[in-house]
Amino acid sequence: MDKNGKIIVKAEYLNVGDFSEGLCYVSKEVIKKGYKWIFIDTLGNKVFDIKDNFPETEFSEGFARISSFEEQWFVNRNGVNEFGKTWKDGHGEFKNGIAYVSDKEFSDFYPINTKGERIGTKTFSRVEIYNSRKKDSMGTKDKSEYKSDNYVPFQENELWGFKDSLDNVVIKPKFYKVDKFKNGVCGVRVNKRDFETANDYFLDAIINESGEILNEIEMHCYLGFQGELIEFYGAPHFGGGVHYLNKKGEKIKPTE
Numbered sequence: 001m002d003k004n005g006k007i008i009v010k011a012e013y014l015n016v017g018d019f020s021e022g023l024c025y026v027s028k029e030v031i032k033k034g035y036k037w038i039f040i041d042t043l044g045n046k047v048f049d050i051k052d053n054f055p056e057t058e059f060s061e062g063f064a065r066i067s068s069f070e071e072q073w074f075v076n077r078n079g080v081n082e083f084g085k086t087w088k089d090g091h092g093e094f095k096n097g098i099a100y101v102s103d104k105e106f107s108d109f110y111p112i113n114t115k116g117e118r119i120g121t122k123t124f125s126r127v128e129i130y131n132s133r134k135k136d137s138m139g140t141k142d143k144s145e146y147k148s149d150n151y152v153p154f155q156e157n158e159l160w161g162f163k164d165s166l167d168n169v170v171i172k173p174k175f176y177k178v179d180k181f182k183n184g185v186c187g188v189r190v191n192k193r194d195f196e197t198a199n200d201y202f203l204d205a206i207i208n209e210s211g212e213i214l215n216e217i218e219m220h221c222y223l224g225f226q227g228e229l230i231e232f233y234g235a236p237h238f239g240g241g242v243h244y245l246n247k248k249g250e251k252i253k254p255t256e
Contacts, residue, residue, distance in 0.1 A: 003228035005244070005252040009044035018227070020058035023047060023077065033069065039079065048079025060093035061114065074099070074116070083116025091129050096136070100129050148181035148209040160188075162211075171211035177203060182225050183247045184209050190216065200236040206249035214249030 001007045013026040015035050022042055027035035037055055039047045056065040056072060063074040063082060071086040074094075087101040091109050098119070100109040108123040124132075151162040151170060161173035162181075177189035187203040190213065196202075205216045219232035220240065229252055234240025244252040 001254050003246060003252070005254050007254050007256055008042065009040070017055065017058055020060065021062070021077075023059050023064075025050075025055040025058070025064075039064075047077070048075075050075070050079065056090060057093040060095065061097065063094050063099070063114075065090050065093065065099070072101070085116060091126055092133065095133060100124065146181070146184040146209065148184055148186070151181050151186075151209075153178050153180070170209075171207075174211070175207075179203060179222065179224060181209070185214065185230075185247055185249060187219060187222050187224065187230070197236045202236075203232075206230070206245060215245065215251075217245075217249075217251070219243075 013028055014030065015027045017025040019042065023039050024042075025037045025039050027037050029036040031052060033052055034054065036052065038049045039055075041047050050066055052068075054067045054069065056067045058064060059077070062076060066073055066075055067090075071088060072090045073081045073086045074083060076082045087103060089102040089105045089109070091100045091102075093099065094114065097114050098111045100111055102109045102123075107125060109126070109129060110121075110123050111119045113119055147164075148162075150165040152165070153160055154163050154173070155161075156173040158176070159173035160175045160178045161169060162171040162178070164170050175188040175190060176192050179187040186207050188205050188207055189203050190205045193202070200220050201222045203219045203222045206214045208214055218234075219230075220236050221233040221238050223231040225231075228246070230245040232243055232245075234243055244254075246252050
């Protein structure tokens, strides 16, 4: 569905990934290897089939990495093995024109370009790749429009509030539990509970960057933002159905 709750692709799949670059992998069938995957477009039309293989990544910079569990390769938006070659292993997706592959499992990864050509002779571990990409991401991260991205929760007595990056109090402690700010809003608990239910991350309100309550609503098994919408359940233990709120704290109901 879109962020207003309008259903774009009907609920007919056993499992789905996330949309990226206009494509998403989905499955309607279970096979011996797990799920049988296809890629669809944003209207739900089948674009291509990857047969009995597994999607290791979503699309990034025009490519998705596919695995047969014995070898891996990159397909283009038509599902074709773009480079006409395979590797034993891979790590991550294409980013800034580079992806990492290996001729052995779990180690000795090396970078390739968008022609499938190896770059240099040096090899890397998964940890080295992760740290390198994390550093690059921090260096190129766009400045957020939300000042609350830098808010840090703090506790005074039994209540929680938020400080900014300079240690100034921006929201006084008045909540019994807080999540983290995202998209300018945050899930909190305003009412004290005498006991906690096992495996139930329970919050009961959404606040804005000023600490004002946008909506006071019971949210069980709170998952935070999943794309454009906040997702939670209506009862403990993932019961009571799935519910959604937008960035204004307004309830969104899926509609045809």
